[in-house]
Amino acid sequence: MRRYGKHTDEDDIRVRPSRRGTRPRTHTRPKHEDAAEGLVLTVDRGRLTVLVEDRTVTAMKARELGRKGVVVGDRVAVVGDLTGARDTLARIVRVEERTSVLRRTADDNDPYERIIVANADQLAIVTALADPEPRPRMIDRCLVAAFDAGLEPLLVLTKSDLAPAAPLLDVYAPLGLRYVVTSREELAAGPGTDAVRELMRGQVTVCVGHSGVGKTTLVNALVPERQRAVGIVNAVTGRGRHTTTSALALPLPPSASGANGWVIDTPGVRSFGLNHVQPARVIQAFPDLAEGAEGCPRGCGHNEPDCALDQWVAEGHADPARLQSLRRLLETRESREED
Numbered sequence: 001m002r003r004y005g006k007h008t009d010e011d012d013i014r015v016r017p018s019r020r021g022t023r024p025r026t027h028t029r030p031k032h033e034d035a036a037e038g039l040v041l042t043v044d045r046g047r048l049t050v051l052v053e054d055r056t057v058t059a060m061k062a063r064e065l066g067r068k069g070v071v072v073g074d075r076v077a078v079v080g081d082l083t084g085a086r087d088t089l090a091r092i093v094r095v096e097e098r099t100s101v102l103r104r105t106a107d108d109n110d111p112y113e114r115i116i117v118a119n120a121d122q123l124a125i126v127t128a129l130a131d132p133e134p135r136p137r138m139i140d141r142c143l144v145a146a147f148d149a150g151l152e153p154l155l156v157l158t159k160s161d162l163a164p165a166a167p168l169l170d171v172y173a174p175l176g177l178r179y180v181v182t183s184r185e186e187l188a189a190g191p192g193t194d195a196v197r198e199l200m201r202g203q204v205t206v207c208v209g210h211s212g213v214g215k216t217t218l219v220n221a222l223v224p225e226r227q228r229a230v231g232i233v234n235a236v237t238g239r240g241r242h243t244t245t246s247a248l249a250l251p252l253p254p255s256a257s258g259a260n261g262w263v264i265d266t267p268g269v270r271s272f273g274l275n276h277v278q279p280a281r282v283i284q285a286f287p288d289l290a291e292g293a294e295g296c297p298r299g300c301g302h303n304e305p306d307c308a309l310d311q312w313v314a315e316g317h318a319d320p321a322r323l324q325s326l327r328r329l330l331e332t333r334e335s336r337e338e339d
Ligand SMILES: Nc1nc2c(ncn2[C@@H]2O[C@H](COP(=O)(O)OP(=O)(O)OP(=O)(O)O)[C@@H](O)[C@H]2O)c(=O)[nH]1
Pocket: 158, 159, 160, 161, 162, 182, 183, 184, 185, 209, 210, 211, 212, 213, 214, 215, 216, 217, 218
């Protein structure tokens, strides 16, 4: 497969023996060596908002990128007018290799699972403890997507004034997830917000949650700059508010330690695509079980009669509750998003 997104200078350097010595000679300069580095903040109908140093630049994909998609979180090389001034348009000429990709689920409007965020470290699954009721199937789907993409899950339980967190936390206890319990009042008070920010320091965190769970309340508390950031995007797109379903990357305020990080809001993204998920990848998030799965038949889905994990657990190598949780997660691949 052709690799894209990686541009090495070797491509442009030809080495040949020289009478004067054996030093490689550069015949052609690297393409776009004057390009600036940028971070894609949001995408709207082919227009990308890219952060270049401290400026927000509008850009388009250069023709030479072909069909390759450019998504929020991508590290890119941009050329052209980088002033960020009104009505200027820069060009994205290169997409750097991605450390992770997150796909949104296929839906009625689009039969394909598409990559929506690149280079994230963490997936914050925002769930209200009540109003609306927690939906464990939905949480499970998000967990599978996170494990598959190699992202660290973080459970953010909101509206703690309405219901206790313990029953839900009990369900997830075998997974040993990181979690935080919060409410609008706690977020408004400050220390509650700091506690959540602390779990996001220096990381790129994607936030996902169903409508009404309090995701906007959370993101607004985490990123006081949000309104301004949305304003900049609106100035670029000429719309009244951020109405696209594109993700939007927002900077966390800097902390005393200097590390800040990014929060990526995902309006309109309700779940993540799981059609491509391989059990072998999900089980990597369960090191205690992964070892036992080495005794499984090839291509084992881990819920068949000859799965070696039953024996592994019976022999006391791992907690039966862990195996139960793994099997429940693997089953979500067959469930529908609405379940
Ligand atoms: N009781 C209670 N209500 C909350 C809390 N956080 C948010 N809400 C309310 O829940 C409703 C939804 O909050 P939002 O922050 O808009 O939720 P959202 O997930 O962004 O929802 P959408 O905007 O529909 O996507 C609003 O009426 C909030 O005032 C909380 O901690 N406790």
